[in-house]
Amino acid sequence: QQQVKQSPQSLIVQKGGISIINCAYENTAFDYFPWYQQFPGKGPALLIAIRPDVSEKKEGRFTISFNKSAKQFSLHIMDSQPGDSATYFCAALFTNRGSTLGRLYFGRGTQLTVWP
């Protein structure tokens, strides 16, 4: 059972455009929602993250929008650049009660291509 559903699977955007990737989850116990960026041949790297008590988090050209009632969150990349071409994963963290150990559940990824 997929804990975090991500769409679209692939995305092509023109340079300067806005890239939008969407994720949805069911488990209301998730308490941390990061996005990871992965370049070919590399491991995923943390890009930006948000807690569910915040509706929006912005870092440079990257923004997470979070809708707690709809159990959805999205990544917006403004002024998309060819260097942003990568695979993006959304994720959700579940922390066992009384523990500091968290388990991340990942979406299936979005392959973003930004054309110059």
Added chain:
Amino acid sequence: NAGVTQTPKFQVLKTGQSMTLQCAQDMNHNSMYWYRQDPGMGLRLIYYSASEGTTDKGEVPNGYNVSRLNKREFSLRLESAAPSQTSVYFCASTSKGGGLNYGYTFGSGTRLTVV
């Protein structure tokens, strides 16, 4: 450079062979994880270790074993490799605590092909 180091980077095995994937981190992290990445499937958790001496199964543990040798090292073993285990394997680590710095640090991966 601080980070997560995985060896080997590439490996080809024949069906039935065994091997151990090595992972070491030098960030003094408590928790370590093994994921596999397959096209269109995202990253799926195989095993994890909350701290030295403890290990637990993740989503897809069948066919794998792990050892948390010490705080730095967490190895993944395939006892009898199968073609279904062809994948890219990532090791990750993180430290205790919350906040928005609860980020996993990933290694660069081991690309394993079982023929």
